[in-house]
Amino acid sequence: MRPGCFQRSVADLERLRSLVAEVERFRICDRNLTRAHERFRAELARGATPDPTTTAAYLRAVKKYFSEFEREACDHLRNVDRRLAHVNQVQFNLTAERGVTARRVEATRGIITLLTEFDGGV
Numbered sequence: 001m002r003p004g005c006f007q008r009s010v011a012d013l014e015r016l017r018s019l020v021a022e023v024e025r026f027r028i029c030d031r032n033l034t035r036a037h038e039r040f041r042a043e044l045a046r047g048a049t050p051d052p053t054t055t056a057a058y059l060r061a062v063k064k065y066f067s068e069f070e071r072e073a074c075d076h077l078r079n080v081d082r083r084l085a086h087v088n089q090v091q092f093n094l095t096a097e098r099g100v101t102a103r104r105v106e107a108t109r110g111i112i113t114l115l116t117e118f119d120g121g122v
Contacts, residue, residue, distance in 0.1 A: 009049060016055070017044060023062060036061035 020041055028034055040058035043050040050058075 013044070013049065016040075016050070019062070020044065028065070030061075030065050033061045033065045 020037070023033075023037060028037065036054075036058045040050060040054055043054055
C-alpha cells in the first residue's frame with residue numbers, strides 16, 4: 001500500500017469519527033438513524049475500517065435525517081422572521097401613533113393653559 005493511501009484512509013476515519021461525535025450531540029429519535037449509527041459506531045470501535053456498505057448506509061441515514069431537520073429549522077426560522085417583521089411594523093406604527101398623540105396632548109394642554117389665564121379659568 002502506498003503511504004499516501006494509508007494517510008488518506010486515516011484522515012477519512014478521523015472525519016467519520018468527527019461526524020459520529022457531531023451526530024451524538026443531538027437527541028436522535030429516528031429509529032433508522034439510531035440503528036445505522038449504532039452499527040457504524042460499533043464498526044469504528046472495533047478499530048477496523050468500516051464496511052463500505054455500512055458506511056454508505058450510515059451516511060445516507062445521517063443525510064436524510066439532517067436534511068429534514070434543516071428543512072424544519074428553516075421553516076421555523078422563516079416563521080419567526082415573519083412574526084418579527086410584524087412585531088417591528090406594529091412597534092413602528094405604535095411609536096408613530098404615540099408621537100401624534102403626544103403632540104395632541106401638548107397642543108390641548110397649551111389651550112387649557114391659555115384658558116386658565118382668563119379669570120382663573122372658565
